Amino acid sequence: MRLRDVEPTDLDAYVRMRCDPVMMxxxxxxxxxxxxxxxxERDVETVQDDSAWIKMILSPDGERVAGTVTLYSHEGMSEIGWMVLPEFQGRGLAGEAVRAVLGLARADGRWGPIHAFPSRTNAASNAICRSAGFTLAGAEETAFAGSIFPTNHWILDPSDLHA
Ligand SMILES: CC(C)(COP(=O)(O)OP(=O)(O)OC[C@H]1O[C@@H](n2cnc3c(N)ncnc32)[C@H](O)[C@@H]1OP(=O)(O)O)[C@@H](O)C(=O)NCCC(=O)NCCS
Structure with a gap:
């Protein structure tokens, strides 16, 4: 697994992830x-001005985009999110990528506590939070694109991670 910053050529991977009813x-x-x-376009600009991290997860051979991990700050809160394309799921890639980004956040030091809001029914994402060292803060309702979803609220302070 390797990570790299998002690039303008990632449109195909973005469309496959975000226009897909199952993925979304x-x-x-x-x-x-x-x-x-x-x-x-906005994500590429965001990476250029270093106000958020939008990382593409590359396939083990480095040839293809397998998914994405994002870490950004809004209303004073740092939030992490992730997606892995269907053909790369179930191989540990999302977990590995999330732990790698948390390691980068620990080294960088700017993010403070990091929050994640996976759907309560998303077993894999909740497992990722648990095994990456997040603490379950409770259950919430989170708004995504005008709909309300039952989510779990997980928090991790990267400075608590071991180097
Ligand atoms: C959720 C998603 C990111 C998982 O990606 P993945 O690369 O398949 O996940 P991994 O292989 O790294 O597995 C992560 C963990 O979930 C566990 N897991 C995987 N599938 C599972 C399932 N169906 N039920 C329970 N646990 C599962 C794995 O054992 C692993 O646990 P561990 O961290 O304790 O070892 C991917 O399915 C996805 O992008 N789905 C659509 C978009 C989405 O839901 N994004 C997340 C929104 S919060």
């Missing part, structure tokens, strides 16, 4: 290709 079932539903293209 617990993330507010599929988005339009136009909205996704605009999001990619």
């Amino acid at each position: 079932a617990e993330l507010g539903g599929p988005q339009t290709p136009e909205r996704v293209a605009h999001q990619l």
Whole structure:
């Protein structure tokens, strides 16, 4: 598994992740290709000004995009999210990528406590939170794209991670 910053050429991977009803079932539903293209432009700018981390997860051979991990700050809170494309799921890639980004966050030191809000029914994402060292803070309702989802609220302070 390798990570790299998002690039303008990632449109195909963005569309496969965000326009897919299954991938987006617990993330507010599929988005339009136009909205996704605009999001990619904004994400590339965000990476250029280093205000958030938008990392692409590469396949083990480094040839293809397998997914994404994002870490960004909004309203004073740092939030992490992740997705892995269907053909790469179930191989530990998401867990490995999330732990790698948390390690980078620990070294960087700017993020403070990091929050994650996986859907309560997303067994794999809740397992990732647990095994990465997050603490379950409680259950909440989270708004995604105009819909309300039952989510778990997990928190981890990267400075608590071992080097
Ligand atoms: C959720 C998702 C990121 C998982 O990616 P993945 O690469 O298949 O996950 P991993 O192989 O790293 O598995 C992560 C953990 O979940 C566990 N797991 C995987 N599938 C599981 C399942 N169906 N039920 C229970 N646990 C499961 C793994 O054993 C692993 O546990 P561990 O960390 O304790 O070892 C991926 O399925 C996805 O992108 N789904 C659609 C988008 C989405 O839901 N994003 C997350 C929103 S919060």
